[in-house]
Amino acid sequence: MGIPVGKLALYTALGGIRPSACLPITVDVGTNNEQLLKDEFYIGLRQRRATGQEYAELLDEFMSAVKQNYGEKVLIQFEDFANHNAFELLAKYGTTHLVFNDDIQGTASVVLAGVVAALKLIGGTLAEHRFLFLGAGEAGTGIAELIALEISKQTKAPVEETRKKICLVDSKGLIVSSRKDSLQHFKKPWAHEHEPVNNLLDAVKVIKPTILIGSSGVGRTFTKEVIEAMASFNEKPLILALSNPTSQSECTAEEAYTWSKGRAIFASGSPFDPFEYNGKVFVPGQANNAYIFPGFGLGLVISGAIRVHDDMLLAASEALAKQVTEENFEKGLIYPPFSNIRKISANIAANVAAKAYELGVATRLPRPQNLVKCAESCMYTPVYRNYR
Numbered sequence: 001m002g003i004p005v006g007k008l009a010l011y012t013a014l015g016g017i018r019p020s021a022c023l024p025i026t027v028d029v030g031t032n033n034e035q036l037l038k039d040e041f042y043i044g045l046r047q048r049r050a051t052g053q054e055y056a057e058l059l060d061e062f063m064s065a066v067k068q069n070y071g072e073k074v075l076i077q078f079e080d081f082a083n084h085n086a087f088e089l090l091a092k093y094g095t096t097h098l099v100f101n102d103d104i105q106g107t108a109s110v111v112l113a114g115v116v117a118a119l120k121l122i123g124g125t126l127a128e129h130r131f132l133f134l135g136a137g138e139a140g141t142g143i144a145e146l147i148a149l150e151i152s153k154q155t156k157a158p159v160e161e162t163r164k165k166i167c168l169v170d171s172k173g174l175i176v177s178s179r180k181d182s183l184q185h186f187k188k189p190w191a192h193e194h195e196p197v198n199n200l201l202d203a204v205k206v207i208k209p210t211i212l213i214g215s216s217g218v219g220r221t222f223t224k225e226v227i228e229a230m231a232s233f234n235e236k237p238l239i240l241a242l243s244n245p246t247s248q249s250e251c252t253a254e255e256a257y258t259w260s261k262g263r264a265i266f267a268s269g270s271p272f273d274p275f276e277y278n279g280k281v282f283v284p285g286q287a288n289n290a291y292i293f294p295g296f297g298l299g300l301v302i303s304g305a306i307r308v309h310d311d312m313l314l315a316a317s318e319a320l321a322k323q324v325t326e327e328n329f330e331k332g333l334i335y336p337p338f339s340n341i342r343k344i345s346a347n348i349a350a351n352v353a354a355k356a357y358e359l360g361v362a363t364r365l366p367r368p369q370n371l372v373k374c375a376e377s378c379m380y381t382p383v384y385r386n387y388r
Helices: 001-013 034-038 052-072 083-093 102-122 138-155 159-166 179-182 185-190 200-207 224-233 253-259 293-303 310-322 325-331 337-358 371-378
Strands: 075-078 098-101 131-134 166-170 211-214 240-242 265-268 274-277 280-282
Touching: 001 293, 001 337, 052 083, 052 265, 083 098, 083 138, 098 274, 098 293, 102 138, 102 211, 102 240, 102 265, 102 293, 102 310, 102 325, 131 138, 131 200, 138 159, 138 166, 138 185, 138 310, 159 166, 166 185, 166 200, 166 293, 179 224, 200 224, 200 265, 200 274, 224 253, 240 293, 253 274, 274 293, 293 310, 293 337, 293 371, 310 337, 310 371
Parallel strands: 075 098, 131 166, 131 211, 211 240, 240 265
Antiparallel strands: 274 280
């Protein structure tokens, strides 16, 4: 329960959503954890996990009830659903409800923003880069798809084509077309024509990516050899080690800067302290979903949006990337400092709302003249009266 409560606290603190408009919910479908089932103090449902039709029917009943009670404009955020369920629920309810999955869409949007901002440092357009992912779960495939969509939008090439610039490695090696029959459905679009490659280091050497993204949940997988290989054919390799917590990070900031001889542009999912290498202080950026989802939610609320569209996620990414200043870039940062988060959220909200109006899914009419001002004026601020 702490997770939905915590997420909503961030919606309020960072995005200015009124606490009275937030409701944390945990859907209890039982547990397969034997210890919990035997624990007399366990407060959850004391039964095996519901799956298949039973699970689908419960979720359907829940989704219908939420819409019935709160109307078309209630935003339902899915959080921490298992991979197979997360993708299916998003696909199923994305066309009928206002739904958002932070693990898939929020992560994708914040990483795309970092990559777009990093282009100022590494040069080239998005379409000129080659991407290699370690990890092909919700986060990895979600990020890959959003990058492919952004390249498609910029180059007018079909997304089936732009996906070919992106390769993914999972626990069994590179995802290639010869593995297609055994792949989960969300990995299939990434099975390209390529000879099998068993591990990350060989994939790096063969594919020669310019951007390496880790979303594997496995720590220390960006080894010295991997980073050195990236640095051998890139002037400024972009290394994103996104797994949380710090112990699961694919590599540390210190390792990325040291092994690349201070040339890597680095950001991570966990916080790392600034690091000095050869007299220069590098400040690692943190690709934290808290940059995106509070402002994204505010944008949906102020426009009265009734559906989430991929173009809104791209709009959120573009707004976040624009908040990175020259001063930030000089320190090697590809994300703006968190101290400006309310301003960042207002800009993201304005961009998301603008896209909702453009797509015709906004219901709050007429459209406000200045959406940034509108977002700021709608933000809840906890101002308390002074008592002696």
